[in-house]
Amino acid sequence: MDLELRHLRAYLAVAEERNYTRAAQRLHMTQPSLTRTIQQLERIVDCRLIERTSRRFALTDEGEQFLTTAGRIVADLDAAIADLQLRSAVSIGFSWLLPDIWFAAARTRFETLGGHVEIHRIDDPIAALLSGGIDIALLRKDIRLPAQLATRAIAVERRVLAVSARSPLAHARQLRWDDAARYPLVVNTITGTTDETSWTAPHPDRTIVTCTNFDEWIELIAADRGIGAVPELARTRAPHPGVVYLDIPDAPPSHVRLVWRATPAPARSVQRFLDVA
Missing domain, CATH: 3.40.190.10 (Periplasmic binding protein-like II)
Structure with missing residues (x-):
């Protein structure tokens, strides 16, 4: 059997606690399992490290020397691991x-x-x-x-309507969410936030134009193939000369x-x- 890190950690805990019961509790293991681990360590190094008597706990001279070396090895390894984890x-x-x-x-x-x-x-x-x-x-x-997969919501965003600059809607005033339900809709089927189900009463004959990414989506909007809805962030992060973003007070938010x-x-x-x- 080769020397393993668990042997060193077990030995350090026993040497520092000077008590097998407390050391086992610290390592979240049973006392018999800890005792076997220390015995394995002594067989590997072929040397007695701990004096076992009913009255006192003591390290042998070899045990004291090994304690210094083991402590340095574990400390260096823990520091190296922590450094790598922080830089990951x-x-x-x-x-x-x-x-x-x-x-x-x-x-x-x-x-x-x-x-x-x-x-x-x-x-x-x-x-x-x-x-x-x-x-x-x-x-x-x-x-x-x-x-x-696990998920966690981190934000709620206001949604705005996106229409072609050539669309009559580009100059609409006081437009409400349900008013847009009858217009052709451009849907990013992979990651878009809005599709026909985003309206509670969609128009039965509504035209749906699909794409698979944002770049295609915004170009289809600019080409007046339909309307769309995106988080308000698009107004500043994705301006387009052919697209107008309209505030819709009752638009459902996106997450x-x-x-x-x-x-x-x-x-x-x-x-x-x-x-x-």
């Missing part, structure tokens, strides 16, 4: 309109702890998450997620969520980002 990178995938204020704050908090954030613009972040291409997906679309793999359990760096985000 977390990759975040988004399809469009990364919430810049939230992201800047979350990245600053995470990188203050020593980590590093990588961002990736991806048409289908959920597919990338499932394949292991990213660690966390930012999602606005309300969809049923696979069982191995921003973080999604990550819950099975198997996420890496510590991923959990640390989730904690600060």
Whole structure:
């Protein structure tokens, strides 16, 4: 049997506690299991490290010497692991309109702890998450997620109507959400926030134009193929000379969520980002 880190940690706990019962409790193991681990260690080093008597606990001379070495090894290893964990990178995938204020704050908090954030613009972040291409997906679309994924809402965004600058709606006043239910609708089927079900009473003959990413979506809006709705952030983050964004007071809000793999359990760096985000 080779010497393992568990042998060193067990020996350090026993030597520091000077008591097998307390050391076992500290290590969350049974006392017989701890005793066997120490016995294995002594067989590996071929030397008695602890004097066992009914009246006192003591380390042998060899045990005292080994305690110093073992303590230094474990401390150095723990420091190296902690340093690597702090410098680990977390990759975040988004399809469009990364919430810049939230992201800047979350990245600053995470990188203050020593980590590093990588961002990736991806048409289908959920597919990338499932394949292991990213660690966390930012999602606005309300969809049923696979069982191995977990999600957490981080923001609620106002929704605005997007219409072609050539559309008569571009100059509409006091437009309400239900007023838009009869117009052709452009739907980003992969990551869009709005589709025909976003209206409680959609027009039965409504034309639906589909696409699979934001770039296609905004060009179809500009071409007057239909209307659409997006978070208000698009007004400043995605201006387009052929698109007008209209305020709709009663438009339903959209939600921003973080999604990550819950099975198997996420890496510590991923959990640390989730904690600060």
